Amino acid sequence: MTNTHEHVVAAAVAALPLVGPQRLRTLVGGLGAVDAWRTIRGELAAHDHIAALLAQHDLRRIWRKAATDDMLTRTEQSLIDNDIAVVLATDPHYPAVLRGDHAAPAVLFVRGDLNVFQRRRVGVIGTRAASAAGRHFARQIARDLARNDVAIVSGLARGIDAAAHHGVLDAHDAHDAASSIATQCAPPIAVVATGLDVVYPREHATLWNAVAECGVIISESPPGCGPDAFRFPLRNRILAAASEVLVVVESRAAGGSMITVEEALQRSITVMAVPGSPHSEVSAGTNHLISQGAATVCDATDVLVALGLDHRHHAASTDTRVPPAPGERVVLDVLAQRPLTFDQLVAQLCLPITEVALRLGRLEAQGWVVANAGWWEALVRR
Amino acid sequence: MFASVRSTTLLGVVGRAVDVEVHVGIGLPGFTIVGQPDEVCRESRDRVRAAFLSRGFTWPNRRITVNLAPSGERKGGSGLDLAIAVAVLIADEQLAVDVATKYAFVAELGLDGSLRDVVGAAPLVGAIRDHRVVVAGANAAAARAAGAREVLIATDLAHMVACLRGEAQWQTCDDAEPQLPDDKLPDLCDVRGQPVARLALEVAAAGAHHTLLVGPPGAGKSMLARRLPSILPALSDEQVLSCTMVHSAAHVAMHASGRVRHAPFRSPHHSISLVGLIGGGSAAMRPGEISLASEGVLFLDELGEFAPSVLDALRQPLEDGVVHVSRARTTLVFPARFLLIAAANPCPCGAGTPGICVCDDAARSKYLRRFSGPLLDRFDLRVSVGLPKVDDLVDGVNGESSAMVKQRVLAARQMAERRGGCTNAAIAINDLDRFAPLAPAARAMLRRELEVGRLSGRGLHRVRRVARTIADLDGAPDIVGEAHVATALQLRTSLTVLSGGRR
Structure with a gap:
């Protein structure tokens, strides 16, 4: 997908200072990118409402100063360098689901394949400071839904978002490995706040590339935009609009996830929540949503039903793990009650340390237990 | 007249022999010291003169020039006082020319003519072992520990002159090592559970x-660390000597025998400066805590509170076992063969337990950024220490005593020594296959850890060395088994969720 001159100009307009989604819609949506650029440059006379816009806050002077040929070249170069496609709201391949939205971005920056938007889509979101259990659940439900050809929309943030994307990638790896399986496997969709060349958080660089390669990453921020705080709530509206059903895995009483929920409710999008312990702070938001009438999610079936899909053929993940040996079973049973450190485990089992280490190592190899910063947790159900 | 007398000065942790040359000649009365003396050394003029007058010696009212040879190096400290006094006496013909040829003098003079002890007596005397060394009484033990052939004690200048003339007897300390009670080291039996x-x-x-050691406050990390010296092997004579030199040079209190008797245990506060830890200083170069801990244990409590630059400075000494401290004038080498034990909390709130910890991601990652990856990588063992159980604290029986553990430690050390001539931590990478061959199951386990990306290449070698030690302690001197590797992996837990749990 190569960018035409019009697309590059639209990207340049988006990159002008003080241009937000609304002004961009007025400029590019109202005039077309090329005419908007020429108006800003003063080469065309401005229409009434454009003139009114230009009169605000000295914008005419600021924009005319910024809108140079040099900027156009730089924008084009960074689009080419980072392999970013520009999609305008008027383009035929602009995602249909966003086109109908009242606050649709006029210009989208895309890495990957936009056809993913033609699948059924479920947003999986949650807090960045998630618990191990929450991350585990997000990963599992994303994997199960992807296997049932439902595309997962998320935000590539830390915590739940990353776990959800990892889940989709897990499903893909398994799918690629067993290519004989006839079922479809839906690719991931990521909606991010920064420019597509600015990986945030930085430790997600590998995940970011994997998602772009396998599915699609979209953003309304032009290349080079950093993680400014105001971009995240704006991103959340696109994330909400791109989902058919929004699943909140874990959220505090207030935060970015709740903003996404607000945006979803404004658009009459079904919001579902994963129940959690009343003692857990990271489940306060989701429990509140449930008390307000949100449907609960306990596994992928709940979501498939909400989407009106046939859940009876739901390709549930089958437990392929080797059953633990009797000695290992003892260790697993103890861990199933609550997470323990190795130290506590040894104290509780009254076995030689080397023996406990050996059993734990084998259980981990088969996927029955995971280590979480020095704490061992059992994964009895998958 | 001219005289030359032997003394010594301190350069870091070693002494350097100095010839104190004095010329008393015609000219305007005066006293000059040349040969790069420092401030303290220059002041010895006034001390020596006052000591002369208070003990009834005549001060030569002529031109006195003192040269500290070799004159190219900087001299410091007050230990040259006595040598200057003797040289002046000889040059002024108050003493015979050849009385002092077999002697060396290391002491400070008081204004009343008394002999005072000096800092760093052991390394100072170590540089002039083949002389008969005259020191103050308080330095006698250190001088003996440094291996001087004969240690002579004088109380004051008059007494010493009388002894040199043969009119009085030197005080000597008897050669038999005095039977002094041993220091009591904290014992491992105090640790329950x-x-x-x-x-x-x-x-x-x-x-x-x-x-x-990673664990919440109150888990007993410091208590455990302080008990490590009690299970370390005894120091060899060579190690005792080098430890004594460093301790003496840094003026750290030692056992009454003047020697370091046990593996040293140093526990600097986390506000320590880089120079304090590594060594250095502007006036006189002083060994740092890592050199004081050489042959013993360096315990860094609250590792997260140390300045990151200070911690990163540890990386090179950890690899080399010595530290080169370079300044504009000098470069010195200090020993730094220490065993590093560090303690840290798992997160800022200290709890660490999932569900109880109240730290959010940002606070946690900020805390973890304080530990540089390369430093964490140098810990072979990363152990999480939990809070002790109430039952153990209240009703529990005492743990195994240090003496029993030490026996196993010694046996394992001997095994390692016979195998490779070094400790297991020092096995070279290309010797690992020879000294620590893996059982097939153990190999498979390590391969899986590498494949899931939880173990780095460097981590692999460290785990193999630790597994070797565990096998040695387990009485398996040949093949390293699966259980040993599994235990070694458990003893190298990751500190962080954010790092993806890399070991």
Whole structure:
């Protein structure tokens, strides 16, 4: 997908200072990118409402100063360098689901394949400071839904978002490995706040590339935009609009996830929540949503039903793990009650340390237990 | 007239022999010291003169020039006082020319003519072992510990002159080492429960593995660390000497015998400066805590509170076992063969337990950024220490005593010594296959850890060395089994969720 001159100009307009989604819609949506650029440059006379816009806050002077040929070249170069496609709201391949939205971005920056938007889509979101259990659940439900050809929309943030994307990638790896399986496997969709060349958080660089390669990453921020705080709530509206059903895995009483929920409710999008312990702070938001009438999610079936899909053929993940040996079973049973450190485990089992280490190592190899910063947790159900 | 007398000065942790030359000649009365004396050294003019007058010696009212040879190096300290006084006496013909040829003098003079002890007596005397060394009484033990052929004690200048003339007897300290009571080291039997931490300590002692203890406040991390010296092997004579030199040079209190008797244990506060830890200083170069801990244990409590630059400075000495401190005038080498034990909390709130910890991601990652990856990588053992169980604290029986653990440690150390001539922590990478061959199941386990990306290449070698030590302690001197590798992996827990749990 190569960018035409019009697309590059639209990207340049988006990159002008003080241009937000609304002004961009007025400029590019109202005039077309090329005419908007020429108006800003003063080469065309401005229409009434454009003139009114230009009169605000000295914008005419600021924009005319910024809108140079040099900027156009730089924008084009960074689009080419980072392999970013520009999609305008008027383009035929602009995602249909966003086109109908009242606050649709006029210009989208895309890495990957936009056809993913033609699948059924479920947003999986949650807090960045998630618990191990929450991350585990997000990963599992994303994997199960992807296997049932439902595309997962998320935000590539830390915590739940990353776990959800990892889940989709897990499903893909398994799918690629067993290519004989006839079922479809839906690719991931990521909606991010920064420019597509600015990986945030930085430790997600590998995940970011994997998602772009396998599915699609979209953003309304032009290349080079950093993680400014105001971009995240704006991103959340696109994330909400791109989902058919929004699943909140874990959220505090207030935060970015709740903003996404607000945006979803404004658009009459079904919001579902994963129940959690009343003692857990990271489940306060989701429990509140449930008390307000949100449907609960306990596994992928709940979501498939909400989407009106046939859940009876739901390709549930089958437990392929080797059953633990009797000695290992003892260790697993103890861990199933609550997470323990190795130290506590040894104290509780009254076995030689080397023996406990050996059993734990084998259980981990088969996927029955995971280590979480020095704490061992059992994964009895998958 | 001219005289030359032997003395010594301190350069870091070694003494350097100095010839104190004095010329008393015609000219305007005056006293000059040349040969790069420092401030303290220059002041000895006034001390020597006052000592002369208070003990009834005549001060030569002529031109006195003192040269400290070799004159190219900087001299410091007050230990040259006595030598200057003797040289002046000889040059002024108050003493015979050849009385002092077999002697060396290391002492400061008081204004009343008394002999005072000096800092760094052991390394100072170590540079002039073949002389008959005259020191103050308080330095006699250190001088003997440094291996001087004959140690002579004088009380004051008059007494010493009388002895040199043969009119009085030197005081000597008797050669037999006085039977002094041993220091009481804290014993491991005080630690109740904590089986994993105890094992880690044993492995650390047996293989000389650097250890990081991670746990909430009150878990007993410091208590465990302080008990490490009690299970380390006794120091060899050579090690005792080098430790004594460093301690003496840094003016650190020692056992009454003037020697370091046990593996040293140093526990600097986390506000320590880089120079304090590594060594250096502007006036006189002083060994740092890592040199004082050489042949023993350096314990860094609250590792997260140390300045990151200070911690990163540890990386090179950890690899080399010595530290080169370079300044504009000099470069000195200090020993730094220490066993590093560090303690840290798992997160800022200290709890660490999932569900109880109240730290959010940002606070946690900010805290973890304080530990540089390369430094964490140098810990062979990273053990999480949990809070002791109430039952153990209240009703529990005492743990195994240090003496029993030490026996196993010694046996394992001997095994390692016979195998490779070094401790297990020091096995070279290309010797690992020869000294620590893996059983097939153990190999498979390590391969899986590497494949899931939880173990780095460097981590692999460290785990193999630790597994070697665990096997040695387990009485398996040949093949390293699956259980040993599994235990070594457990003793190297990751500190962080954010790092993806890399070991």
